Amino acid sequence: MVDTFTIRNIAFLENGPYSLELTAGECCGLIGASGVGKSQLLRAIADVLVHEGECLLAGTPCLSFSPQSWRKAVAMVPAESFWWHDHVGPHFDTDGGDTVLLKDLITRLGFDMDVFTWQISRLSTGERQRLSLVRTLVTKPRVLLLDEPTSGLDKEMATVVEVIVLEMCAGGQCSCLWVSHDPEQLSRVASRNYQVELHGLVELPLCM
Amino acid sequence: MHVISLSAFDLSLAALLLLLLAGCSFRIGLGIEKKIIISGMRMTVQLLLVGLVLKVLFASGSLYFVMFMSLVMLLVAGYEVWARQTRRLRGSTGYLISTGSMFVSSFSVAFLALTVMVGVDPWYTPQYAIPMLGMLLGNTMNGVALSSDRLITDIYKQRGMVEQRLLLGQSWQEACGDIRRDCMRVGMIPIINSMAAAGVVSLPGMMTGQILGGSSPIDAVKYQILIMFLIAAGTGFGVMTAIWLISRRLFDDRQRLVLDNLTSAKAH
Numbered sequence: 001m002v003d004t005f006t007i008r009n010i011a012f013l014e015n016g017p018y019s020l021e022l023t024a025g026e027c028c029g030l031i032g033a034s035g036v037g038k039s040q041l042l043r044a045i046a047d048v049l050v051h052e053g054e055c056l057l058a059g060t061p062c063l064s065f066s067p068q069s070w071r072k073a074v075a076m077v078p079a080e081s082f083w084w085h086d087h088v089g090p091h092f093d094t095d096g097g098d099t100v101l102l103k104d105l106i107t108r109l110g111f112d113m114d115v116f117t118w119q120i121s122r123l124s125t126g127e128r129q130r131l132s133l134v135r136t137l138v139t140k141p142r143v144l145l146l147d148e149p150t151s152g153l154d155k156e157m158a159t160v161v162e163v164i165v166l167e168m169c170a171g172g173q174c175s176c177l178w179v180s181h182d183p184e185q186l187s188r189v190a191s192r193n194y195q196v197e198l199h200g201l202v203e204l205p206l207c208m
Numbered sequence: 209m210h211v212i213s214l215s216a217f218d219l220s221l222a223a224l225l226l227l228l229l230a231g232c233s234f235r236i237g238l239g240i241e242k243k244i245i246i247s248g249m250r251m252t253v254q255l256l257l258v259g260l261v262l263k264v265l266f267a268s269g270s271l272y273f274v275m276f277m278s279l280v281m282l283l284v285a286g287y288e289v290w291a292r293q294t295r296r297l298r299g300s301t302g303y304l305i306s307t308g309s310m311f312v313s314s315f316s317v318a319f320l321a322l323t324v325m326v327g328v329d330p331w332y333t334p335q336y337a338i339p340m341l342g343m344l345l346g347n348t349m350n351g352v353a354l355s356s357d358r359l360i361t362d363i364y365k366q367r368g369m370v371e372q373r374l375l376l377g378q379s380w381q382e383a384c385g386d387i388r389r390d391c392m393r394v395g396m397i398p399i400i401n402s403m404a405a406a407g408v409v410s411l412p413g414m415m416t417g418q419i420l421g422g423s424s425p426i427d428a429v430k431y432q433i434l435i436m437f438l439i440a441a442g443t444g445f446g447v448m449t450a451i452w453l454i455s456r457r458l459f460d461d462r463q464r465l466v467l468d469n470l471t472s473a474k475a476h
Contacts, residue, residue: 048374048464067463072377082372084386135376 003058005074005143005175012044012051013037018201019053020177020194022143025169027176029190031183031204038179038196039079042145045177046076057142075141079148081132088123088131089116097138105134108160125152133161137168144168144176150185162189211421223248265334274332278315278341285310285345289450292353295360295470297457305453306356313348313446314341317438325434343414343435344442347399351443355395356450360470362387363458370465380459388451395447399440406436 003024009017015037022028032038044051047062047070055062055074062070085091092102106115109130123131129152136144144165150158166189168174180186186193194201226248230241265273286307296302318341322331331337363370363384373383406412407429414435418428460466 046375047462048371050460050464050466067374068377068379071375075377076375078368078372078375080368082369084369084373139377 003142006056006059007045007053008056009053010041010044010051010055011053012040012049015040015198016051017053017199018196020201022175022177025172025175026192027166027169027178027190029186029193030177030179030196030201031181031186031193032196034181036196036198039147041196042076042078042147042177042179046071046074046145048076072139073141074143074145075136075139076145077133077136077147077149079151081128081135083120083123083128086120087116088118088120091131091135092116092138098140101140102134102138105137105164108164109134110157110160126154126157129153130157130161137164140173142174144174146176146178148179148181150180158185165189223252262334262338265338269334271330271332274334274337277334277338281341281345282310282315283307285314285349288349289353289356291473293357293360294473295364296473297360297454298469298471301457302454305450305457306352308453309352309356309446309450310345310349312449313352313442314344317442317445318344321434321438340435340438344438347439348443348446351395351399352446352450354398355391355447356454358394359387359391359451359454360458362391363455363465364467364470367465367467374463374465380455380463380465383465384455384458388455392447392451395451396440396444399443403436403440406432412436 005022007018007020007022009019011017018041020028030038030041040049043049045055047055047067057065057070057073062074065073083091103113106113111127111130115131120128129149133146133149146165149165150161153161162185165176165178169176176189178186178189183193193204195204226244230244233239233241233244261277265277286303286309289306289310290296290303293302297305318337319331321340322328322337326336326340328336366387370383370387374380402410412432412435415428415432418431419425457469458465458467
C-alpha cells in the first residue's frame with residue numbers, strides 16, 4: 001500500500017540539487033545549519049515553492065497530480081502552524097474523516113474531544129503544534145514532511161509524537177521526512193540521516 | 209429660471225476662505241498650508257481647462273472626440289487605482305487590471321445607461337456621455353482602489369495562513385476565499401452606506417447642480433436615483449473584477465502563492 005517516494009534534482013533559489021529516495025514506510029532525518037534551506041526544501045517537495053527537478057510518488061511525477069491532491073498525498077506540517085477560524089473544530093474535517101483515528105490521536109496527544117470547541121486565541125504554542133500535527137495526520141497522507149514537529153513540546157509529548165509517527169510508518173501507512181535540530185531525536189526516529197548542505201545532501205553515519 | 213453666472217470676483221471671495229484656512233494651518237503648525245494652496249490652485253486650473261475642453265467637445269459632438277476624451281479619463285482613473293496600492297503586481301499587469309476593472313465599473317455601465325435607460329440620440333451626445341462617465345469613474349474608483357489595495361496587503365500579511373491552507377490541500381480559491389470576500393465587502397460598503405444616507409443626510413452633488421441649473425426637483429431626483437444605481441452596480445462589478453483578476457495573479461499554475469510578483473510602492 002505504501003509506495004516509493006523519489007526526490008530527483010530538486011533545486012530552488014540558490015539551493016540544490018537535492019536527490020533522495022524514500023522506500024516504503026521509511027523515515028529519513030534531515031539536519032542542517034539554521035538558514036540553510038531545510039524548510040524551503042520541504043516547501044519545494046510539497047510544491048508550494050517554485051523549484052526545478054521533480055518528485056515522484058510511486059513513479060508518478062508531481063505534475064501528473066492536481067496541486068491539491070499532491071499536497072494531500074505529500075503533506076507538510078510547517079514549523080509554525082496557522083489557524084483561520086475562531087475555534088479549533090472547523091479546521092478539522094470531522095464529517096468525512098476517520099473519526100476513530102482522530103479520537104485516538106487527540107487523546108494520545110493529551111486532549112479531550114472537547115478540544116474542538118476551544119478558541120484558537122487561547123491555545124499555547126505547544127497545543128497549536130500538537131493540533132496542527134493531528135490536523136495533517138488525520139488526512140492520512142502517503143508522505144509526511146515534518147518541520148521540527150516537536151520544537152515547542154516538552155520531552156514527554158515529544159516522545160508521544162515520535163511514537164505516533166513511527167507507528168504510522170511501521171504500519172505501512174506512510175513514509176516520512178523529519179527535519180530536526182536534535183541529532184538524538186533523529187537517531188530515535190530515522191533509519192537514515194542526511195545533512196542538508198547548500199548544494200546537496202550528505203548522508204551521516206548512524207548512531208551519532 | 210436662468211442660472212446666475214458667477215463672476216471672477218465671486219470665486220476669489222470663496223478662494224479667500226481657503227487662504228484663511230491656510231493661514232490658520234500655518235498659525236497652529238498643522239503644516240499643510242502649502243498642500244491646501246497648491247491643491248486649490250490645481251483644482252482651479254484643471255476645472256477651467258476641462259470647462260474649455262467640454263465647450264469645444266459639446267460644440268463638435270463628434271464620436272471620435274467623445275471616445276478620445278473618455279479613453280483619457282479611463283486611463284487616468286486606471287492609473288489612480290493602481291497608484292493607490294501600497295504593494296503592486298510587477299510589470300504592466302497591475303495597471304492593466306486596474307484599468308480593466310474601471311472599464312467594467314464605468315465604461316460598460318455608462319454605455320448601457322446611455323443606450324438603454326436615458327436613450328439619448330445619438331448615444332454619445334457629449335452633454336450626457338461625458339458627465340455620466342465622469343460621475344461613474346470618480347465614484348467607483350474609490351471602491352475599486354480600496355479593495356485592490358486591501359487584497360494585496362492582506363494576502364501579503366497573511367501569507368503564512370494562505371500557504372498553510374494550500375498545504376492542507378485546499379485550492380487557491382479556498383485558501384484566499386475569506387480574504388477575497390472581506391475585500392469585496394470593504395469596496396462595496398461605502399456606496400451602500402451613501403445610498404442609505406442619500407437625501408436624508410446628504411444632498412448628492414449632481415442633484416444639487418441640476419436644481420441650481422433650473423431643473424425641477426423631481427427630474428433631478430430621478431437622474432440622481434439612476435446615477436446612484438449605476439454607481440452601486442458599477443462599484444460592485446468593478447470590485448469583483450479587480451479582486452478576481454488580482455487574486456488569480458497571486459497564484460501560479462501550480463496554485464503556489466507567488467509574492468515575488470509584487471513590488472512595494474515605497475522606496476524600500
